[in-house]
Amino acid sequence: MYDLLVVGAGPYGLSVASHAAAAGLSLRVLGRPMASWRDHMPDGMFLKSEPWASNLSDPEDRWRLDTYCAGQGVRARHGEPIPVEMFASYGLWFARNAVPEVDERTVVRVSAVPGGFEAVLADGEILHARTVALAVGVLPFIEVPAVLRELGPSYVSHSSHHGDLDRFRGRDVTVIGGGQAALETAALLAEQGSRVRVLARAGRLNWNDVPPAWERPWWESARTPHSGLGCGWRNWFYAERPGLFHRLPETTRARIAATALGPAGAWWVRDRVEPAVELLLGHEVSAAHASDGAVRLETVSRDGELTSLETEHVIAATGFKATRERLGLLSDELRGELAAVADGSPEVGRDFESSVPGLFMAGLVTASGFGPAMRFVHGATFTAGTLVRGVRRRLGTMPVPVRQQRREARDPARR
Template identity: 40%
Template sequence: MKKLDVAIVGAGPYGLSLAAFLKSSDIDHCVFGPAMSFWQDNMPPGTKLKSDGQSSDLPAPGSGFPISRYQIETTGSFVVTQPITVEEFHAYGTRFRDRMVSHADPRTVATIRRDGNGFSLTLEDGEEVGARAVVVAVGVRSFTYLPRHLAALPADCITHSVEHGPVAALAGKRVAVVGSGASAIDVAAALHEAGADTRIITRRESVAFHHPPSHRRPLRHRIRRPDTGIGGGWDLWFYVNFPALFHALPEAVRLRVVETTLGPAPGWFMRDRIEGKVPILSGMTTMAVSADDGVVTFALKDRHGAAHRIEVDHVVAATGFRPDVARIAMLDPALASAIRTCGTAPALSRKFETSVPGLYMIGPVAAPSFGPVMRFVFGAGTTTPVLGRHLARRFPRAASTTVPLGPPAAAYGQAGE
């Protein structure tokens, strides 16, 4: 069985960024999983990131490989306020991997279990790999949340928004999208454009689109509401710049802040694809929802108390995510049960370590410990350098002698990755 100092499970923005820092410290490591697969497989084609280009960099040591350099190399220019499509972000991430990451293996990890003083990872093809430390960077795909009344619907009548990439299978059907955030609006636009009879149902009074970015705000406005990589305001400035101080807050306060900060807000550029094209049933309370013979019926009440009845063929629930250790399927049950939790998320040390020595978790799953910034790519900037330095001290090496695992580098860019 091959042995590593550090195995990174998940090759999204956080996993790839951490791998770049471990490479710079000559740490014996490998990052596992298809690179940036979430951005290719779980978001509708044509979706754009809400964050500005400068907030979408994958952090790396030194000058690294920011997305501005990628765009200049591929298109000849970079406009910081121009939204980035998920297709371009996926391509940027895979180019980052090729340039900045020394050891990547596109195979997924099926199981992680404790093995003596370290861990044993079983890969999708049955190969086993040993590691002294494991960093889980799995994103949000495992943490879909369905309200109870929607979870009771038959499985063939409902999907979560994270299950849509392509939406062509729903063309010609009557579809209700439940929610009013970016995921709801993105998938509703894609469904409408694919030929589905689409409507949006939300309990909110209106859809709160982001304002277009401005980089010439008056000084007094910038003092009153300083800009950050995740929005404007002194509260967000604190969450972005002082995640370690956020970590020191009482658990109940942290959980409340993460639950209530930065509510649903689709990108400003989505207005033209939604307004006047997709009906929005706002201010709605769901009184009951049922399914019969393939038809889903919503009994709704609006803010004035008037009743509405909506029948559709399918429901897309854009109802968010809730980090939950018990839903990280690759964790051996005995390992999962040994992890102390903060709510349902892992309770992490200041170095992102769980209560199981040597097991770390980063990305959105770390939000209850380190704040709302962890729900964004931008949060990698305050995560991966800290964890990279910590692991470099834990596993000092004069030079890396790692033998790459799995397929050769030429296979990393294969179709479907």
């Protein structure tokens, strides 16, 4: 029986695994490394977060994004976005160096058993562990507006369904949403020759400012400090003090998690959208009908005006809703034992342990507990160290950890 089973091999799962291995825990890591970044984001996309805020976490801080980039002959500079494909490659490099071998098989069911948990894999093998860390990313939590859910996949898809956008060349596409996913998807569609429009409820789009220089007068830094979630003291608190955020009243945490860092486009995508993409702002889809290869969208404006349009495909860039009910890989019994907070997400304690002893959570599903940082790679550093300490407490192994045998360092440029 393993001490810890890590389910998921994205930034959070790999970071948790690195810290767990360094703590001397016996563990198994399951999942395709960086799957969402490799399979569900089209070429041409960039990280919205700063490179220095996009590191996966290992205890010795050796396997950083800037180290990987340097090995590829690229400088990771403040204010210069990193391509998603480079970030995905960085994650694979991190997995090879900082994590025990990853088992790429899929977990289809996790159940509670005496003494811990059992995980059933897609090929039927069963693994047992005393504790489990769920780091399943965002894909289980895809949110598509109810009005579109009855349309088939040939007519509507979520923005995370697309590893490339080639199928839409020369076609008419409507992207719903006003955040980065919607705006960058629309830009890429326009640049490949699609006829594209953005439809959003907001009356105007929000755009992030160009970040201020890293080196600047002390009084500017004191007024609006840099943080992993952007400038300003509020963002600094969310980014750098998730533990204190967790101490806020539940209603306050839920409100902030739902409203902070709302939909906005990165500064570097604005000039690619406004001249090239039709913007239909202040409108919401009230009905949708599909027939003869087209979708007819009925919309209502903020002042009640009814309009309609026809399009060949709708891409819903409408985010994710991380609720307990969407944790489908948990058995019905185990999922039913999870306590939930007001927004439907699982309740987590100070060490990311759920109400089920030994079952830990990581990533987006913990945003109501530890704040907006859990929606970004930046939150993986706090999560990994804190969660593994919680696992060790649960296992009763809190003495000084056995330091993991250092792997022989290899030239990053050869990875």
